[in-house]
Amino acid sequence: MNSKTDLSKVNEIIEGYRSKKGSLIPLLQDIQSVFGYVPEEAVNIIARELEIYPVDIYGILTFYSQFYMEPRGKHIIRVCQGTACHVMGGKEMLGFLSDELGIEDGESTKDGIFFLERVACLGCCGMAPVVMIDDNFHGRCTIGSLRKLIEQYRSKD
Ligand code: FES
Structure with missing residues (x-):
């Protein structure tokens, strides 16, 4: 986690779950939605505040593939490999x-x-093949359309 990361957000999120027993997964989901991953420092704070062992938190983070323990790139590109998209390229x-x-x-x-x-x-098979970049769906993708999209994102950043 870099120095710009606002650790107070971790405490804020924990406060929202303090009275809710057994809600470690949604708590970790909230942490990830803020930071893009679950930072080690956040794990330590959660363990201390909720009086649980860090190893129990790591157990969840490694079991569920939805969680990331390392920072991810700024733009998340999800490429659908469902049946319809697979058939369409x-x-x-x-x-x-x-x-x-x-x-x-x-x-x-x-x-x-x-x-x-x-x-x-991704639930929009009629648009196959589908690629999602951040919150935006791109349907009927071709290599040409993806190349343009990547160029656009590169020029923005
Ligand atoms: S298979 Fe790709 S959106 Fe359904």
Whole structure:
């Protein structure tokens, strides 16, 4: 976690869950939605405040694939590999993005701009193949349209 990270947010989130027993997973989800991952410092604060062992928190973080313990790139690219997208070229889309960005599934680019992730059905199969960048869906993707999108994001950052 860098010095800009606001640790007070961790305490704020914990306060919201203090009276709710057994809500460690939603608490960790909230932490991740603020920081993009669950920082080690946050784990230590949660353990201290809720009087639980850090190892129990790490157990959850490693069991559920939704959690990340390292910072991810600024823009999260999710490439659908569900059946409809697979049939319509989802594998090629993932291959192109992997080559273009020089990273594999679950990795971030060195410049910290992108994080690449393969995902199951995003729920809009009629638009296959689908790629989601942050909160935006991009349907009927082609290698050309993805190349343009990547250029746009690169020029913004
Ligand atoms: S299979 Fe890709 S959105 Fe459903």
